[in-house]
Amino acid sequence: MSINSINTNSGAMIALQNLNNTSSDLRTVQQRISTGKKVGSAKDNGAIWAMSKTQSATAQSLNAVKDSLQRGQSTIDVALAAGDTITDLLGKMKEKALAASDTSLNSASFNALKSDFDSLRQQITKAAENSKFNGVSLVGASAKALVFLANADGAALTVNAQTLTVGGLGLSATPTFTSASSAKTMIATIDKAIGTATNKLAALGTSSVGLDTHLTFVGKLQDSLTAGVGNLVDADLAKESAKLQALQTKQQLGVQALSIANQSTQSLLSLFR
Structure with a gap:
């Protein structure tokens, strides 16, 4: 059973991790679209x-x-x-x-x-x-x-x-x-x-x-x-465009999930009323 704590919000941390991963993937896709390359530098591959x-x-x-x-x-x-x-x-x-x-x-x-x-x-x-x-x-x-x-x-x-x-x-x-x-x-x-x-x-x-x-x-x-x-090295722009749409939607959902997780601690206040 999870511990109800105002110091540690596990749900918010997980939501934030997923949101950061999505943002990182989104930056990668945007770079590929803007440069037209999936391998633009040595650090890519x-x-x-x-x-x-x-x-x-x-x-x-x-x-x-x-x-x-x-x-x-x-x-x-x-x-x-x-x-x-x-x-x-x-x-x-x-x-x-x-x-x-x-x-x-x-x-x-x-x-x-x-x-x-x-x-x-x-x-x-x-x-x-x-x-x-x-x-x-x-x-x-x-x-x-x-x-x-x-x-x-x-x-x-x-x-x-x-x-x-x-x-x-x-x-x-x-x-x-x-x-x-x-x-x-x-x-x-x-x-x-x-x-x-x-x-x-x-x-x-x-x-x-x-x-x-x-x-x-x-x-x-x-x-x-x-x-x-x-x-x-060239990016498949049709594929990257579709992926961009999916990641933008995923990012919006991630923001909402993080918002919900942050609000969950507010329910603890009802225990002290």
């Missing part, structure tokens, strides 16, 4: 928080990988644009050489064709040397293999240089012709140079596709990591 921070760092670092791959795409695009120009110039050079191989031409016409041929050759050099993105070229005389980031661990993707200078196309430093017969010989030389140029451009195209594919993969990987972190 140390293991999950640490895991989410690690995965978030990995996802964020992939931005650098995407930047590197996009820079690689741009570098290759510039090189391909130069390559298209160079193949067009080679086609025109072949046309000039073929025209110059006509033995019925007079000297003036021959010399005009030769001059055009030499001018086209010089344009090839200019196109190759000016094909730079961010100061880097894949087809110029100083071209070298470029290394781009592949993942968050620092692994790399390599794109090999494809030199499209006059020398890189297998032509002599100053390819030209001085007669109809040498012009005819030059046709085969230019054909070979065209074949070399198209093969090198095909290799660059393959590299570009590789970068595109890997960039798409990195984007999907980053999205998956971000979604995974969300699964670990």
